[in-house]
Amino acid sequence: MKERYDWIDLWSAFYWMRETFPFSIYNKEGALKNALLTHEIPTRGKDSLCSAYQRIEKTITADTEFSVTANTIWSKWTMVRFEAVQIDRPSFEEWIKSNAIEHSEAPTAAAKARAAKPDANDEHEATIYLTGLLRANPDMGRDDAWWDCRLRFHHLSERKFFRHIWPDARDAAGLPRKARPGPRAKRVL
Numbered sequence: 619m620k621e622r623y624d625w626i627d628l629w630s631a632f633y634w635m636r637e638t639f640p641f642s643i644y645n646k647e648g649a650l651k652n653a654l655l656t657h658e659i660p661t662r663g664k665d666s667l668c669s670a671y672q673r674i675e676k677t678i679t680a681d682t683e684f685s686v687t688a689n690t691i692w693s694k695w696t697m698v699r700f701e702a703v704q705i706d707r708p709s710f711e712e713w714i715k716s717n718a719i720e721h722s723e724a725p726t727a728a729a730k731a732r733a734a735k736p737d738a739n740d741e742h743e744a745t746i747y748l749t750g751l752l753r754a755n756p757d758m759g760r761d762d763a764w765w766d767c768r769l770r771f772h773h774l775s776e777r778k779f780f781r782h783i784w785p786d787a788r789d790a791a792g793l794p795r796k797a798r799p800g801p802r803a804k805r806v807l
Contacts, residue, residue, distance in 0.1 A: 623660055625704040629747075632686045635714065636743075647686065649714060654678050654691075659709045663691060663700030674700050687750025741783060744771045748787035756793060760784055 626634075628650070635646045653659050654675070661675040674691070677698065684691040684703070692699040744767050751766060752758055764779055774783075785795040 624707040625662065626707045627689050627702070627704055628684065628686045629689060631705055631707070631710055634711070650686070651684065653710060653713045653717075654682075654684075654705070655680065656713065658713060660706040661703065663703040666699045666701060671702075671704075674703070685750050685753070687747045688754040690754070740771050740774060741778060744774055744779070744783050745786050745790065748783060749790040752787055752791035752793060756791070760797065
């Protein structure tokens with residue numbers, strides 16, 4: 619009989635950790651990478667050249683980089699890049715609960731301040747999410763970015779997005795805080 623998996627993307631796994639464990643973002647990303655490095659978590663992704671999912675847990679090494687927000691994994695030294703990465707939720711949750719809880723840290727002053735202000739926490743998470751989107755697609759327009767963020771962060775106001783999140787995310791992605799005015803130039807192939 620074929621094994622059944624409950625596939626979730628990297629962002630969903632990261633969000634689950636954020637809601638379940640009170641340790642910093644750096645530790646959550648580290649815990650996610652450590653879980654993937656064990657090769658115990660069934661992982662699949664789409665090669666940039668192939669549209670079908672393939673199992674990739676054996677290709678993950680210490681040199682592997684990943685983006686939670688763009689949901690991609692790539693190697694520093696080879697040209698291998700996997701998109702639409704998914705992991706098995708029950709295996710991942712079991713691994714995190716058995717290995718990461720005892721290593722959690724006490725919340726920092728900044729984490730306590732964000733916890734006291736849920737709007738600031740949403741703004742921070744939206745900025746991280748949008749930074750990943752902009753790194754993956756630097757030509758993304760402001761309206762497209764607003765709708766992507768609005769779908770993921772329901773309580774986000776349009777004013778906060780356009781005044782704070784959009785410029786901060788562009789800056790973090792290495793782009794100018796303000797995009798050039800007007801429509802994007804048409805590309806001639």
